[in-house]
Amino acid sequence: MxxxxxxxxxxxxxxxxxxAYFVAIGSTLTxxxxxxxxxxxxxxxxxxxxxxxxxISAAVLRPILGSIGDRRGRRFVLTVGGTIAGLGMLAxxxxxxxxxxxxxxxxTGVGEAFTFVGAAAxxxxxxxxxxRGEAASYFSVAVYGGLAIGPVLGDWVADTYGVDAVWFxxxxxCALMVLLxxxxxxxxxxMDAIPRPSTVLHRAALRPGVLLGTVLMAQSGFIAFIELHxxxxxxxxxxxxxxxxxxxxxxxxxxxxxxPDRVDTVVLVRAAAVASATxxxxxxxxxxxxxxxxxxxxxxxxxxxxxxALFLVVLEGASPTSRSHAIATFSMxxxxxxxxxxxxxxxxxxxxxxxxxxxxxxxxxxxTAAFMAGPLIARARATA
Numbered sequence: 224m225x226x227x228x229x230x231x232x233x234x235x236x237x238x239x240x241x242x243a244y245f246v247a248i249g250s251t252l253t254x255x256x257x258x259x260x261x262x263x264x265x266x267x268x269x270x271x272x273x274x275x276x277x278x279i280s281a282a283v284l285r286p287i288l289g290s291i292g293d294r295r296g297r298r299f300v301l302t303v304g305g306t307i308a309g310l311g312m313l314a315x316x317x318x319x320x321x322x323x324x325x326x327x328x329x330x331t332g333v334g335e336a337f338t339f340v341g342a343a344a345x346x347x348x349x350x351x352x353x354x355r356g357e358a359a360s361y362f363s364v365a366v367y368g369g370l371a372i373g374p375v376l377g378d379w380v381a382d383t384y385g386v387d388a389v390w391f392x393x394x395x396x397c398a399l400m401v402l403l404x405x406x407x408x409x410x411x412x413x414m415d416a417i418p419r420p421s422t423v424l425h426r427a428a429l430r431p432g433v434l435l436g437t438v439l440m441a442q443s444g445f446i447a448f449i450e451l452h453x454x455x456x457x458x459x460x461x462x463x464x465x466x467x468x469x470x471x472x473x474x475x476x477x478x479x480x481x482x483p484d485r486v487d488t489v490v491l492v493r494a495a496a497v498a499s500a501t502x503x504x505x506x507x508x509x510x511x512x513x514x515x516x517x518x519x520x521x522x523x524x525x526x527x528x529x530x531x532a533l534f535l536v537v538l539e540g541a542s543p544t545s546r547s548h549a550i551a552t553f554s555m556x557x558x559x560x561x562x563x564x565x566x567x568x569x570x571x572x573x574x575x576x577x578x579x580x581x582x583x584x585x586x587x588x589x590x591t592a593a594f595m596a597g598p599l600i601a602r603a604r605a606t607a
Contacts, residue, residue, distance in 0.1 A: 227351050229358060233406050234349040240403035241342040241365035244305060247312065247396035248335075249373020253450045253462050254381045254389045255324075260451070262386070263321055267448075267578070271569020273324050274447040277311070278561030280332030285340065285555045286423045293547040297345035300547075301404035304337025309397030315390040332558070334397070339554050344547045345407040347538065355538055356483035359531040360476045366530075367476065371469030378462045427540025428552035430603040431533040436556030437592040438496055438529055441503055441585030443564030444572075445522065449506075449515070452578040458512045464519045471523035476531070483531040491532040492596045498525030500589035507582035518582075525589070536603050564588075 252274070259265040259273045291300055311331030318324045343362060350358035380389045445468075453460045483491065502522025505514055534553070541549035568581035 229350055229354050229361070231349060234346060234358070234361075236403050236406045237342060237345045237349065238362055238365050240301065240305075240400045240407070241338075241346075241362065242368045243396045243400040243403060244308065244338055244342070245366050245369020246373045246376065247308065247369070247393040247400070248331075249369040249371075249465070250377035250380070250389055250393045250396070251312075251315075251373075252370070252377065252446055252465065253374045254377045254386060256447060256450055258386055259321065259324060263319075263324070265321055267451075267573040268566065268569040269321055270451070271444075271447045271565035271567075271572075273321065273328060275443055275561045275563070275565025276325050277328040277332035277335060278443075278558035278563075278565075280329040281335040281561075282332075282555050282558035284333060284336040285551045285558060291337075291547070293544055296407075296409040297341045297348065297547075298404060298407040298409040300337040300341035301345070301407055302401050304334045304339075304341060305397045305401035305404060306334070307331075308334025308338060309394040309401075310334075312390050312394040312397060316387050335558065338400075339557070340547055340551045341404070341407065343534075343550050343554065345404075347546060347550075348408050354484070356531055356535050357480045359534045360480035360483060363530050364473055364476045367469040367472040367526075369469075371466055371473060374462045374465040424555075425541060425545060425549040425552040426606055427603065428537045428549045430599040430606075431536045432553045432556035434492060434496075434592050434596060434599055435530065435533050435553065436560040437595070438499055438525075438589050439557055439560035440564030440567065441499060441588045442526065443561050444568030444581040444585040445503065445506075447565045447569060448572060448578040448581045449519075452506070452582070453512075453515055455578060456510060456512060456515065458515075460512060460515060464515055467516060468519045468523045468526075471520055472527045475524065475527035479527075482528060483535055486532075488532050488536060489597050489600050491528050492600065493593045495525040495527070495529040495532065496589045496593035496596065498522070499529070500525070500586040500593070503582045503586040503589065507579040507586065510579060536600055539604065540606065 256270045256274060259270050308331050311327050311334055314327035314330055318327055346358050346362040377389050380392050449464045499522050502518045505518030505521060537549050537553045568584055571584045572578045572581040
């Protein structure tokens with residue numbers, strides 16, 4: 224941590240490295256589902272699996288690898304993670320079967336297991352104590368900045384140069400991420416004395432992680448099916464929906480960055496979950512271009528505050544020497560939600576014969592999280 228200033232050059236560059244990584248991830252979001260369905264003949268369940276499977280390898284490895292950042296430094300895990308993620312993107316180039324796509328996505332998930340934890344922990348290392356919620360908001364701008372820029376970039380590259388070019392561009396963004404990440408905090412002599420954690424999962428992150436994962440399972444369905452849903456509506460505005468979603472989240476994260484530090488966490492999490500549910504219900508029930516846009520905006524309002532609010536609960540229960548461990552456990556639920564949510568909601572869409580089923584099931588998940596928020600956050604704080 225350095226002084227009272229948050230937006231130092233190192234903090235900005237670390238956030239920029241995360242942005243480059245999530246542009247890489249985002250550039251595949253609209254291209255991959257269409258590639259699997261149109262080129263490989265996949266059904267809705269297979270589309271959901273191909274989008275979300277990288278979360279499976281990330282979820283399995285992240286708790287095991289998470290504490291490495293506490294002992295080897297954030298720079299190390301960012302370098303390793305970005306390199307592996309880039310290799311996973313390149314593995315999509317020769318992929319001509321669903322099995323090959325799944326294999327490439329699993330490799331990308333290994334990189335994800337390192338990358339998110341390293342970037343999130345590095346941003347917190349460089350933030351003043353009383354501005355951690357604000358730092359989390361600014362860092363998460365990188366995530367949704369990638370969701371704003373990546374799909375538009377991916378669509379343009381695919382239309383102009385072909386699908387394979389998208390995978391090369393994504394790999395190049397991973398390389399840029401590794402370059403920028405060299406300003407992240409490295410290893411120090413004191414880190415040698417940090418013991419390995421006695422448990423695989425950090426207790427302070429479990430209950431906030433359950434809440435995050437429940438809502439993000441719904442978000443996974445949005446990511447996997449908004450492009451296909453918009454094509455069924457007849458307008459093909461999936462890329463625009465991603466841009467609107469990310470634009471709203473970015474604006475709120477930037478303009479209201481200090482809200483998570485000032486508003487009661489339970490109130491904020493419940494409001495966020497209800498807003499996300501409402502937006503998804505609008506998309507599922509108002510089957511029109513206007514329904515997609517309005518529902519996306521409302522859904523984005525909820526997503527804007529969920530992660531920073533829950534992230535603060537995790538940080539309350541984690542010491543600086545176990546920060547990577549706690550973040551790894553917390554973000555593991557992101558991976559589980561991405562993998563399980565895409566598959567689960569894909570099965571729902573397949574069962575009902577329409578992508579609208581995925582959005583309505585997602586709305587039910589968000590309402591479940593709103594109901595659970597009070598008891599789970601109270602228990603998490605008691606444990607901390």
